[in-house]
Amino acid sequence: SSGGAGTMGYGLPAAFGAKLARPEQTVVAFVGDGGFQMTIQELGLCAQWEVGVKIVLLDNNYLGMVRQWQQLFFDRRYSSVALQNPDFVKIADGFGLSGRQISDPAELPGAVAEMLAHEGPYLLHVLVEQEDNVFPMVPAGCAVDEIVLGK
Numbered sequence: 001s002s003g004g005a006g007t008m009g010y011g012l013p014a015a016f017g018a019k020l021a022r023p024e025q026t027v028v029a030f031v032g033d034g035g036f037q038m039t040i041q042e043l044g045l046c047a048q049w050e051v052g053v054k055i056v057l058l059d060n061n062y063l064g065m066v067r068q069w070q071q072l073f074f075d076r077r078y079s080s081v082a083l084q085n086p087d088f089v090k091i092a093d094g095f096g097l098s099g100r101q102i103s104d105p106a107e108l109p110g111a112v113a114e115m116l117a118h119e120g121p122y123l124l125h126v127l128v129e130q131e132d133n134v135f136p137m138v139p140a141g142c143a144v145d146e147i148v149l150g151k
Helices: 011-021 033-038 042-048 064-073 088-094 105-117
Strands: 028-032 054-059 098-102 122-127
Touching (some): 028 033, 054 105, 088 098, 105 122
Parallel strands (some): 054 122, 098 122
16 A cells, blocks of 8 residues: 555556566556556557566546545545446557456456466456455545554
């Protein structure tokens, strides 16, 4: 978690750089659907440069951290947070990357094993509960020592 620090879109490019710096290491990026769409074009570079980063896309059809802030601090007065997402696995395929979508938690162990065993970049698209929250987070105007660890 970025702790609510507004780093949407950073995960994939950061993982790309980490994999280039340490090609012998397995690098896995955990990204949300909103932030992923901000840098989705980097899938093209993963394919072109054959950078074998693994991507776990947690998809709740929301700008998740923004929705979470609106839930926790603004009495669920949601504004501009719901997403209508594309088929991310088809997009990955369009760039020449392998991928898989899952929605059942029972599928997760096998899907992760498949992703990690795959040579090259891979997108694991995981459909999650729409209102699951991510912690820790630092509320606006607070210091790091006032971090919120859960509901």
